[in-house]
Amino acid sequence: MKKTGAQILCECLVREGVEVIFGILGGAVLPIYDTFPQYPQLRHILVRHEQGAAHAADGYARATQKAGVCIATSGPGATNLVTGIACAYMDSVPMVAITGQVPRPFIGKDAFQETDITGITLPITKHNYLVTDVNDLAKVIKEAFYIAQTGRPGPVLVDIPRDVQQETTEFIYPEKVELPGYKIISRGHPAQIKKAAKLINEAERPVIIAGRGVVISQAYNELKELAEKAQIPVVHTLLGLGSFPGNHILDLGMMGMHGTGCANKAVQNADLIIAIGMRFDDRATGNTKYFAPSARIIHIDIDPAEIGKNVPAEVPVVGDAKSVLSAINNEIGKREHVQWLSQLEEWKREYPAQEIRESDELLPQYVVRQIYEVTQGDCIVVTGVGQNQMWAARYFTYIKPNSFISAGGLGPMGFELPAAIGVKIGRPDETVWCIAGDGGFQMTIQELATVTQENVAVKIAVMNNGYLGMVRQWQELFYGRRYVDTKLWNPDFVKIAEAYNIPGIRVQRREQVVSAIEKAMQHRGAFLIDFLIEPEENIYPMVPPGESIGTFIERRERELAKK
Amino acid sequence: MALVEDKPGVLNRVASLFRRRGFNIESLAVGSSEIPGFSRMTIVVGGSSAEVEQVRKQLDKLVNVVKVSDITEEEIVTRELALIKVKATSSTRSEIIQIVDIFRANIIDVAPSSLIVEVTGDEDKVNSLLRLLRNFGIKEVARTGRIALTRGASLEERGSG
Numbered sequence: 001m002k003k004t005g006a007q008i009l010c011e012c013l014v015r016e017g018v019e020v021i022f023g024i025l026g027g028a029v030l031p032i033y034d035t036f037p038q039y040p041q042l043r044h045i046l047v048r049h050e051q052g053a054a055h056a057a058d059g060y061a062r063a064t065q066k067a068g069v070c071i072a073t074s075g076p077g078a079t080n081l082v083t084g085i086a087c088a089y090m091d092s093v094p095m096v097a098i099t100g101q102v103p104r105p106f107i108g109k110d111a112f113q114e115t116d117i118t119g120i121t122l123p124i125t126k127h128n129y130l131v132t133d134v135n136d137l138a139k140v141i142k143e144a145f146y147i148a149q150t151g152r153p154g155p156v157l158v159d160i161p162r163d164v165q166q167e168t169t170e171f172i173y174p175e176k177v178e179l180p181g182y183k184i185i186s187r188g189h190p191a192q193i194k195k196a197a198k199l200i201n202e203a204e205r206p207v208i209i210a211g212r213g214v215v216i217s218q219a220y221n222e223l224k225e226l227a228e229k230a231q232i233p234v235v236h237t238l239l240g241l242g243s244f245p246g247n248h249i250l251d252l253g254m255m256g257m258h259g260t261g262c263a264n265k266a267v268q269n270a271d272l273i274i275a276i277g278m279r280f281d282d283r284a285t286g287n288t289k290y291f292a293p294s295a296r297i298i299h300i301d302i303d304p305a306e307i308g309k310n311v312p313a314e315v316p317v318v319g320d321a322k323s324v325l326s327a328i329n330n331e332i333g334k335r336e337h338v339q340w341l342s343q344l345e346e347w348k349r350e351y352p353a354q355e356i357r358e359s360d361e362l363l364p365q366y367v368v369r370q371i372y373e374v375t376q377g378d379c380i381v382v383t384g385v386g387q388n389q390m391w392a393a394r395y396f397t398y399i400k401p402n403s404f405i406s407a408g409g410l411g412p413m414g415f416e417l418p419a420a421i422g423v424k425i426g427r428p429d430e431t432v433w434c435i436a437g438d439g440g441f442q443m444t445i446q447e448l449a450t451v452t453q454e455n456v457a458v459k460i461a462v463m464n465n466g467y468l469g470m471v472r473q474w475q476e477l478f479y480g481r482r483y484v485d486t487k488l489w490n491p492d493f494v495k496i497a498e499a500y501n502i503p504g505i506r507v508q509r510r511e512q513v514v515s516a517i518e519k520a521m522q523h524r525g526a527f528l529i530d531f532l533i534e535p536e537e538n539i540y541p542m543v544p545p546g547e548s549i550g551t552f553i554e555r556r557e558r559e560l561a562k563k
Numbered sequence: 564m565a566l567v568e569d570k571p572g573v574l575n576r577v578a579s580l581f582r583r584r585g586f587n588i589e590s591l592a593v594g595s596s597e598i599p600g601f602s603r604m605t606i607v608v609g610g611s612s613a614e615v616e617q618v619r620k621q622l623d624k625l626v627n628v629v630k631v632s633d634i635t636e637e638e639i640v641t642r643e644l645a646l647i648k649v650k651a652t653s654s655t656r657s658e659i660i661q662i663v664d665i666f667r668a669n670i671i672d673v674a675p676s677s678l679i680v681e682v683t684g685d686e687d688k689v690n691s692l693l694r695l696l697r698n699f700g701i702k703e704v705a706r707t708g709r710i711a712l713t714r715g716a717s718l719e720e721r722g723s724g
Contacts, residue, residue, distance in 0.1 A: 127625075180629045181625065304620050304623070305617065305623070
């Protein structure tokens with residue numbers, strides 16, 4: 001029996017195991033939406049802005065480890081997806097974005113709501129398609145999911161003209177994909193694995209840098225085995241939080257610009273770095289000229305182009321982290337590293353990672369810590385970008401795998417709320433805490449309507465300091481305290497929540513924090529807490545831009561300098 | 564040298580990658596290959612070997628790019644085609660024809676005040692001819708950019724990356 005393009009799309013989505021689609025409709029996707037009632041197994045989440053759809057699909061994908069799907073109409077609908085697609089691309093998140101396009105005869109004519117979205121998204125997608133023949137549609141969708149979810153995951157955009165959605169043809173779902181130019185190297189080269197094992201066996205001061213690749217590959221056990229067997233301490237990139245238990249004796253916390261003193265010291269003094277599923281991002285490495293001066297580097301990554309891109313590797317191993325690590329684990333012996341580990345213990349004492357200063361003010365670090373204490377770490381934390389992200393990264397201890405979801409590479413403000421919606425829908429049994437800044441929260445605040453309409457029980461903690469806080473911190477430290485345009489007038493977030501039918505409370509004092517968090521946890525649905533935190537609180541340590549990660553500014557130096 | 568799928572937009576994907584990553588293309592030539600449905604691109608890129616390796620890896624990530632080989636160190640033949648419109652008067656025409664003969668180039672169009680010269684060869688040969696013809700006054704030049712093949716067995720047969 002013949003099916004329309006719209007039906008073929010839905011058939012393909014069902015066959016790919018899609019359960020949820022995030023989107024908002026418009027003229028060029030009407031035929032698709034019109035067929036949704038025929039496919040009740042596809043749950044559509046109606047968002048309020050396409051950026052929300054893309055971030056929600058992203059959060060859903062990170063939480064469930066399968067492709068998130070978002071849909072938008074042509075023109076402005078498609079362009080509004082762009083931030084979310086770019087974010088997914090930077091953080092290697094599997095996503096299939098479907099956009100409507102004007103009917104074929106109008107393409108190239110600057111028709112109403114026409115945009116060249118495949119042109120626009122060329123550098124921010126793993127691949128993209130403009131479907132000009134309904135007979136290609138099933139094959140394209142099959143390929144899109146395959147490309148998005150295999151190898152180094154990433155977003156794939158499929159642009160479907162409205163008349164292709166309406167055209168009919170026989171529906172044949174291809175058995176397999178044929179992509180002659182698409183290669184995945186998942187098993188590491190045996191010779192490289194032997195070389196890596198040799199370096200590990202010989203190292204005196206080894207450090208593992210665990211990135212998001214460990215989470216994507218679900219190599220948690222293999223990483224733990226490597227660390228424990230050879231007694232190697234573990235530091236994380238931002239998105240590597242949740243790849244290794246944060247309460248493990250070998251865990252040193254996050255490295256990089258706002259990394260712990262101990263993690264950065266460890267990297268700078270290591271004689272061997274085992275970098276796993278990370279891409280030597282500048283926020284993690286600081287100035288690469290001074291990065292880990294005495295270390296030999298083993299770089300394990302599934303993407304060959306990451307090898308040597310930012311930092312040269314002595315032993316590159318291209319492959320999937322899980323398979324490579326388990327092969328390495330078979331080749332290495334037990335080690336002790338007593339001296340090295342005791343040196344690290346000393347640095348841990350010298351630079352206490354989660355110390356919170358004495359203050360009568362409400363401190364964000366304290367708030368994050370209390371969310372950890374009340375939940376006992378048994379929740380998923382979702383953040384946007386900025387100080388809120390760094391406090392959440394540093395003062396919560398991520399013990400459960402994949403329990404920290406955050407916009408790392410692109411760093412879009414406004415990721416937090418829609419992503420938290422996607423996370424909660426993907427993992428309904430988990431408690432989901434959205435830790436937002438007052439600036440970022442207002443970039444996608446309209447998704448509170450989605451929260452209510454779709455009954456998404458996210459807990460929202462707004463770290464309200466009345467500033468674009470991270471930018472203000474840069475102005476304070478590097479621009480002579482000239483706070484140009486970072487001060488925010490804010491609405492009453494509790495009243496805003498109330499208007500969206502979401503209960504909320506305002507917390508201004510330290511002693512109200514725990515009871516507020518408990519109240520949020522006890523409430524069955526969504527809940528918002530507006531934490532009025534110390535306005536000029538900073539996140540420390542901080543590596544000044546362009547410096548080595550070994551030269552970080554600490555709070556105590558800063559306090560002294562102020563006096 | 565890259566073997567790519569002959570599909571709409573592939574050239575754009577390749578060119579866009581160079582722009583996005585800040586790689587500098589000296590020349591890019593594209594045309595059909597021996598395999599139906601696939602084109603062969605010859606791309607000349609300047610940079611250190613690490614930079615060129617990064618170009619190769621990034622190109623290889625494009626889904627429509629089947630195979631990329633850095634042939635800098637290979638035994639290769641390269642050719643470029645140029646069409647040169649040069650000013651010619653009755654007094655200079657024969658001198659131009661002599662130069663063209665020495666270069667084994669051809670004159671493919673004769674007009675009252677100009678000639679079009681077709682020359683094939685490596686870049687040096689084309690450049691030398693251009694230098695000599697410059698004295699007569701060059702009106703227009705069109706060059707194809709370099710195309711190349713490795714000598715002897717094909718890269719595929721040798722399994723070279």
